[in-house]
Amino acid sequence: QQQVKQSPQSLIVQKGGISIINCAYENTAFDYFPWYQQFPGKGPALLIAIRPDVSEKKEGRFTISFNKSAKQFSLHIMDSQPGDSATYFCAADTGGFKTIFGAGTRLFVKA
Amino acid sequence: GAGVSQTPSNKVTEKGKYVELRCDPISGHTALYWYRQSLGQGPEFLIYFQGTGAADDSGLPNDRFFAVRPEGSVSTLKIQRTERGDSAVYLCASSLEILSYNEQFFGPGTRLTVL
Numbered sequence: 001q002q003q004v005k006q007s008p009q010s011l012i013v014q015k016g017g018i019s020i021i022n023c024a025y026e027n028t029a030f031d032y033f034p035w036y037q038q039f040p041g042k043g044p045a046l047l048i049a050i051r052p053d054v055s056e057k058k059e060g061r062f063t064i065s066f067n068k069s070a071k072q073f074s075l076h077i078m079d080s081q082p083g084d085s086a087t088y089f090c091a092a093d094t095g096g097f098k099t100i101f102g103a104g105t106r107l108f109v110k111a
Numbered sequence: 112g113a114g115v116s117q118t119p120s121n122k123v124t125e126k127g128k129y130v131e132l133r134c135d136p137i138s139g140h141t142a143l144y145w146y147r148q149s150l151g152q153g154p155e156f157l158i159y160f161q162g163t164g165a166a167d168d169s170g171l172p173n174d175r176f177f178a179v180r181p182e183g184s185v186s187t188l189k190i191q192r193t194e195r196g197d198s199a200v201y202l203c204a205s206s207l208e209i210l211s212y213n214e215q216f217f218g219p220g221t222r223l224t225v226l
Contacts, residue, residue, distance in 0.1 A: 043202050043217030089153045101153030
């Protein structure tokens with residue numbers, strides 16, 4: 001059973017544009033929502049994370065928006081750069097232990 | 112400092128063989144996780160250790176899969192009677208403590224190919 005649904009599967013954005021990736025979850029017990037960035041041949045790396053007691057978290061060019069009632073959250077990458085080209089995974093877990101990942105979004109930023 | 116390391120980086124084996132995949136976590140990290148990532152998919156949780164004990168092994172697909180962490184540091188994922196469907200990248204991650212929401216640091220993975 002897929003517990004975290006992620007869209008789109010792939011995304012092409014012009015340099016300087018905004019990249020938006022959306023996720024939806026089903027399990028209301030989830031209380032931690034991290035986003036990971038993965039480059040080819042590398043393991044995922046934590047990018048930014050949010051707890052459900054806040055609706056938005058911003059770190060540099062990366063912002064998570066969280067809608068608890070809709071059970072949805074999204075990642076916004078402002079001023080997207082070619083170096084941001086990677087696969088992005090949303091995830092959810094309870095207590096930070098057993099993490100459930102989305103299927104991933106392959107982002108390509110055109111120079 | 113050194114990150115999470117995994118060996119081998121690539122493993123090719125034949126159907127029915129036994130394989131062992133090794134993970135060296137970041138020094139001092141007490142929590143260790145194994146994930147499996149199939150092509151084009153997100154990592155899938157397999158098992159989680161706190162110290163030497165498996166705190167949650169609910170993600171292991173069947174009894175052909177087994178993992179150990181005898182001294183609370185290095186962990187080995189063991190797969191018996193490998194099947195072609197076991198082909199994937201096996202990722203290991205570690206985190207500082209059992210406390211909630213500690214960042215998981217991932218290794219580069221072992222790419223397993225079962226012919």
